[in-house]
Amino acid sequence: MTNNETLKAIKNRRSIRKFKENQITKEELNAIIQSAIYAPTGHNDQPWHFTVIQNKEVLNKISEVAxxxxxxxEIGWISKLGSKNRPLFYNAPTVVIVSxxxxxxxxxxxCSAAIQNMLIAAESLNIGSLWNGLVSYFFENKEEAKILNLKEGYKPYYAVALGYKDCEQPVAPERNEDVFTYIL
Incomplete structure (x- = not known):
């Protein structure tokens, strides 16, 4: 079981917060996006839309507004993080908004299942990824959010930052193994 590539990708995947400048290839992006649409959905509804952003000015604007x-x-760590004015996506060259x-x-x-598929697919391609919920602070500003021309009738939930890793693979924190109950 430990030689299984899928299980390796799941266990090795980490949130990456340092990306190289160069863009991932179209083939890599397509493989990651395709993995998203193969996620399971209730009633096979497939209720998602993906907005791919590779424009650095737009990504910088999202960071600034967020x-x-x-x-x-009112949440202390969030206000502190916002005060640092750091790039929201850690300079990742590609960001996918999932609505x-x-x-x-x-x-x-x-949409969360689709994101998990994207993260695992990215790891399998040795591409860094970061599931970002703080992008919701950008969407609070309805006027600024218009620059993304999001699909009508869809609500943006999260962003996924993608790019080549510019750091050592972070070590996995210990996992709590005492979370299973077996009924035999």
Whole structure:
């Protein structure tokens, strides 16, 4: 079982926060996006839309707007992070906004499954990834969010930053193994 490539990708995947400048290839991006649409969904609804951003100016604008909004958060660590004005996506050259269809049966769950597929696919290609929820602070500014021309009837949930890793693979934190109950 330990030689299984899928299990290796799952266990080795880490959130990457340092990316090289060069863009991932179209083939790599397509493979990652294709893996997303093969995620399971409730009632095979497939209630998602993916907005791929590779424009550095747009990515910088998202960071700027999100950081300003984060500064006003009542959650201490978020306001502190926003005050640092760091790039939201750690300079990743590709970011995918994952949106779910409003009124669908389980869009948040389905989009989360799609994101996990993307993260594992990226790891299998030795591409770094980061699941980013702080992008929601950008979407609080409806006027600024218009620059993304998001599909109508869909709500943006998360972003996935993608790029070649510019750091050592982080060590996995210990896992709590006392989380299983077997009923035999």
């Amino acid at each position: 950081n300003e909004s984060m500064k006003n958060s 779910g269809k409003e009124g669908a049966y389980s869009p948040l769950t389905d």
